[in-house]
C-alpha cells in the first residue's frame with residue numbers, strides 16, 4: 001500500500017511540474033519539457049495525456065524539427081475551467097468568476113450594511129446562490145475560494161476570529177461545501193493578496209516581503225524565505241492590532257490604542273468629518289456631491305490628486321502612523337520589499353512617497369538599503385485574484 005501511495009504522489013508531482021512548465025514556457029514540446037526537468041519521455045507523455053484529458057492543456061501546431069519529425073507543441077488552456085473567488089472585507093463582499101490564470105470574467109460587489117455574526121454568513125450564502133444561479137452546473141468549477149480579514153484556520157477552513165464582523169469559530173468551508181458541493185478554500189485576505197503578488201503579480205522574485213492592506217482595517221502578511229509565516233494559531237500578521245498608544249482609542253478587539261484606529265479608512269473618515277465640521281476648506285464636500293455620506297476612500301484619493309490641503313494633511317498624519325508601524329516590522333523581519341494595498345493605497349503614490357520618506361528616516365540604514373516600498377501590482381482586483389491564487393497554488397502547485 002505504501003509503495004502505491006508513493007507512486008501516486010510522484011505521478012501527481014510530475015503532473016504539476018509538467019503543467020507548470022507548459023504554463024510558463026508554452027508553446028513547448030514534450031521532449032523539451034523532459035529535457036528541462038530531466039524526466040523520462042514516458043513520464044512526460046503520460047502526464048500530458050492526463051492534462052489533455054482534463055482539458056488543462058491543448059496541442060497547438062508543430063515546432064521546428066532537429067532532423068526528425070516536427071514536435072507537437074503544447075499550450076496551457078486557462079479558459080477550460082473556472083473558479084469562483086470571494087473576498088469579505090469589513091464593509092463589502094466581492095464575488096467573481098475567474099479563469100485558471102485568475103483573469104476576472106465577471107465581478108459583483110455587495111455592501112455588508114450593518115450585518116454581523118450569523119447574518120454575514122447568511123448574506124454571503126444568499127449572494128453566492130444568486131451568483132451561481134445562471135450556471136447550469138458547477139462541474140467545470142475548480143472550486144470556490146473565500147478570503148477574509150481576521151484570524152483564519154486555513155487548514156480546516158474556519159474563521160477563528162473576526163472582531164469587526166463579530167465572527168467566531170465559523171466553519172465556512174464546511175458550510176459552503178455542503179451547500180454548493182464544490183471544493184472550498186478559506187484563507188486570510190492579506191495572506192492571499194501576498195500569494196497573488198508572488199505568483200501572478202510583479203513581486204515573484206522576492207523571498208522576504210510584507211504585504212500591508214490599508215482599507216476598512218489594517219492587515220499584513222509576512223513572507224519569510226518564500227513561505228507565508230502564519231504563526232502558531234494562524235494569526236500572524238495582525239499588524240492592525242499592534243499597540244501604539246496605551247491611552248488611545250478603544251478598538252473593536254477590546255484593546256486600546258491599536259494602530260488600525262489611526263490609519264484605516266474609518267479613522268481617516270472621522271478626521272475628515274471633524275475637520276469639515278470645524279469649517280476647514282476642502283474640495284472633498286463638493287466631490288462628494290455635498291453629502292457627507294458620499295465621502296468615500298475614492299473621493300479622498302480624488303481630493304489628493306487635486307492637491308487638496310485638508311486631504312494632504314490627513315494623509316501626512318496617516319502616513320506617519322503607518323510608517324511607525326512599518327519601522328517596527330522592518331526591524332523585526334528585515335524584508336526586501338513592502339507592498340502597500342487596500343482602498344487607501346490604490347494608485348496613491350503620495351502615500352508611498354510619504355511612507356518611504358518616514359521609514360528611511362526612522363529605520364536603521366542597514367534595513368532600508370535596497371528596501372523596496374511599492375504599491376501592489378494587481379490593483380483593486382487583488383481582492384478576488386488573491387482568492388484565485390489560493391486555489392491555483394493548492395490545486396496545481398503553480399510555482400511561487
Ligand SMILES: [Zn+2]
Pocket residue numbers: 240241251252253254255258260
Ligand atoms: Zn485592536
